[in-house]
Amino acid sequence: xxxxxxxxxxxxxxxxxxxxxxxxxxxxxxxxxxxxxxxxxxxxxxxxxxxxxxxxxxxxxxxxxxxxxxxxxxxxxxxxxxxxxxxxxxxxxxxxxxxxxxxxxxxxxxxxxxxxxxxxxxxxxxxxxxxxxxxxxxxxxxxxxxxxxxxxxxxxxxxxxxxxxxxxxxxxxxxxxxxxxxxxxxxxxxxxxxxxxxxxxxxxxxxxxxxxxxxxxxxxxxxxxxxxxxxxxxxxxxxxxxxxxxxxxxxxxxxxxxxxxxxxxxxxxxxxxxx
Amino acid sequence: xxxxxxxxxxxxxxxxxxxxxxxxxxxxxxxxxxxxxxxxxxxxxxxxxxxxxxxxxxxxxxxxxxxxxxxxxxxxxxxxxxxxxxxxxxxxxxxxxxxxxxxxxxxxxxxxxxxxxxxxxxxxxxxxxxxxxxxxxxxxxxxxxxxxxxxxxxxxxxxxxxxxxxxxxxxxxxxxxxxxxxxxxxxxxxxxxxxxxxxxxxxxxxxxxxxxxxxxxxxxxxxxxxxxxxxxxxxxxxxxxxxxxxxxxxxxxxxxxxxxxxxxxxxxxxxxxxxxxxxxxxxxxxxxxxxxxxxxxxxxxxxxx
Numbered sequence: 001x002x003x004x005x006x007x008x009x010x011x012x013x014x015x016x017x018x019x020x021x022x023x024x025x026x027x028x029x030x031x032x033x034x035x036x037x038x039x040x041x042x043x044x045x046x047x048x049x050x051x052x053x054x055x056x057x058x059x060x061x062x063x064x065x066x067x068x069x070x071x072x073x074x075x076x077x078x079x080x081x082x083x084x085x086x087x088x089x090x091x092x093x094x095x096x097x098x099x100x101x102x103x104x105x106x107x108x109x110x111x112x113x114x115x116x117x118x119x120x121x122x123x124x125x126x127x128x129x130x131x132x133x134x135x136x137x138x139x140x141x142x143x144x145x146x147x148x149x150x151x152x153x154x155x156x157x158x159x160x161x162x163x164x165x166x167x168x169x170x171x172x173x174x175x176x177x178x179x180x181x182x183x184x185x186x187x188x189x190x191x192x193x194x195x196x197x198x199x200x201x202x203x204x205x206x207x208x209x210x211x212x213x214x215x216x217x218x219x220x221x222x223x224x225x226x227x228x229x230x231x232x233x234x235x236x237x238x239x240x241x242x243x244x245x246x247x248x249x250x251x252x253x254x255x256x257x258x259x260x261x262x263x264x265x266x267x268x269x270x271x272x273x274x275x
Numbered sequence: 276x277x278x279x280x281x282x283x284x285x286x287x288x289x290x291x292x293x294x295x296x297x298x299x300x301x302x303x304x305x306x307x308x309x310x311x312x313x314x315x316x317x318x319x320x321x322x323x324x325x326x327x328x329x330x331x332x333x334x335x336x337x338x339x340x341x342x343x344x345x346x347x348x349x350x351x352x353x354x355x356x357x358x359x360x361x362x363x364x365x366x367x368x369x370x371x372x373x374x375x376x377x378x379x380x381x382x383x384x385x386x387x388x389x390x391x392x393x394x395x396x397x398x399x400x401x402x403x404x405x406x407x408x409x410x411x412x413x414x415x416x417x418x419x420x421x422x423x424x425x426x427x428x429x430x431x432x433x434x435x436x437x438x439x440x441x442x443x444x445x446x447x448x449x450x451x452x453x454x455x456x457x458x459x460x461x462x463x464x465x466x467x468x469x470x471x472x473x474x475x476x477x478x479x480x481x482x483x484x485x486x487x488x489x490x491x492x493x494x495x496x497x498x499x500x501x502x503x504x505x506x507x508x509x510x511x512x513x514x515x516x517x518x519x520x521x522x523x524x525x526x527x528x529x530x531x532x533x534x535x536x537x538x539x540x541x542x543x544x545x546x547x548x549x550x551x552x553x554x555x556x557x558x559x560x561x562x563x564x565x566x567x568x569x570x571x572x573x574x575x576x577x578x579x580x
Contacts, residue, residue, distance in 0.1 A: 074482070099482070102479065106479055110500075119493065120483045123485045123489050
């Protein structure tokens with residue numbers, strides 16, 4: 001199974017560059033119709049390049065999760081255009097272009113950790129030997145080696161979430177979509193997982209779309225921070241991070257970090273319309 | 276240990292109430308028999324006794340009270356009479372004898388198990404169809420519900436007559452009545468179980484571009500197992516009731532239902548009660564067996580014991 005699609009160029013449209021993974025132009029999404037309709041997304045324009053770590057941040061109802069779900073073809077936009085690897089999101093989903101990590105780990109309680117990670121591999125028809133090899137690889141990647149035989153309830157919340165990330169990494173998708181994956185975890189576990197995620201990103205060279213509520217998390221992780229505002233959900237500002245790719249946890253005390261965090265906070269405040 | 280005491284206390288309470296209930300239920304018969312045997316009873320005329328309450332009779336004829344627990348054909352047999360009858364017709368008789376309850380229970384059990392298998396298979400198939408097809412949901416579910424509003428006692432003779440007219444008799448008609456009762460809880464439980472995966476779990480399968488079949492085998496079916504076992508326990512008990520009811524209108528000579536019917540023809544209350552207890556014990560054993568199977572299977576599926 002050939003999964004290396006990011007290097008392919010869409011020859012039909014000719015406008016997509018080889019390095020562009022996600023391209024949204026004038027994207028609209030309206031839920032329902034008539035008086036009860038809700039404009040979830042309005043005029044979203046965004047380009048995500050290969051290797052980017054993009055965070056979506058904003059208050060509830062700003063459409064950050066909805067946009068991520070549009071990329072994953074779990075929602076269908078009602079206007080504008082959206083391409084993933086030069087294809088429609090639906091085609092990209094059918095070619096298994098992305099791994100998706102939900103807010104809850106959502107591991108199957110009747111499967112062991114190893115068997116949970118095998119789930120997508122079984123569905124996608126990988127051979128038994130290949131399954132074993134990949135499970136061992138990703139378990140090592142999320143530092144869960146030795147826990148493959150455990151059932152989910154035997155693991156802590158943070159370990160379960162790491163297992164669910166391993167599950168999304170097990171197959172050859174260059175794009176990782178994460179919807180508040182650490183939202184339910186405590187601060188210390190969260191710091192640790194953020195650090196691990198950055199290492200993982202550096203090692204695997206994936207493109208990551210990451211939804212979060214937390215300003216420090218967004219600034220610490222991202223190369224690009226998309227600040228969104230609600231009613232209707234739209235992009236308020238896109239902030240390119242000037243932080244280096246190598247980021248120890250204490251980078252969060254540097255003036256550079258604090259400056260970016262301040263900009264994000266200002267953006268959120270302006271977009272929120274509380275004044 | 277503490278719970279064992281509580282359980283035994285409740286059991287002793289039930290048996291105590293049962294023994295007490297034998298007094299008002301059987302006292303008139305005992306006094307009539309005593310009068311025929313030449314003993315003096317108060318009041319002397321049968322007519323007067325009929326108008327008196329059972330408790331008043333018991334109070335006036337203290338000598339007769341202990342006899343209410345050893346009447347040959349009592350209105351309400353005492354617990355030890357039923358227990359002895361059960362012992363006598365199971366352990367003391369050869370299992371091939373027509374007087375052996377084991378023989379009758381095995382006849383009913385075979386119809387129960389066949390009916391349970393048919394009902395469970397049908398129930399699961401219907402549930403799979405209902406979950407995957409809106410048309411089936413709207414067309415089959417109402418009929419499944421309506422089917423359970425008809426009293427089985429009214430329907431059973433018709434099923435037997437119709438099947439007899441096309442040459443089917445013996446085990447199968449009883450099994451079909453048992454299946455008729457047992458498919459419904461399986462349908463309801465399995466529909467609920469197959470629909471139990473939440474949005475997130477279904478979305479996850481969608482991100483893998485999983486086929487409907489894969490979603491069924493890897494997500495819906497495993498999720499439904501706890502629901503299935505709850506349904507199966509109801510279904511097997513319903514199946515046994517169906518098999519017994521199926522034996523009543525046929526004039527069957529074998530089976531717990533036949534035993535109940537014969538008992539009521541000849542006023543053999545002890546026989547009726549022992550057949551009832553045999554049926555209850557059989558049902559409890561079947562449910563317990565399913566419980567054991569559930570624990571083994573769900574244990575393998577990683578459920579905390």
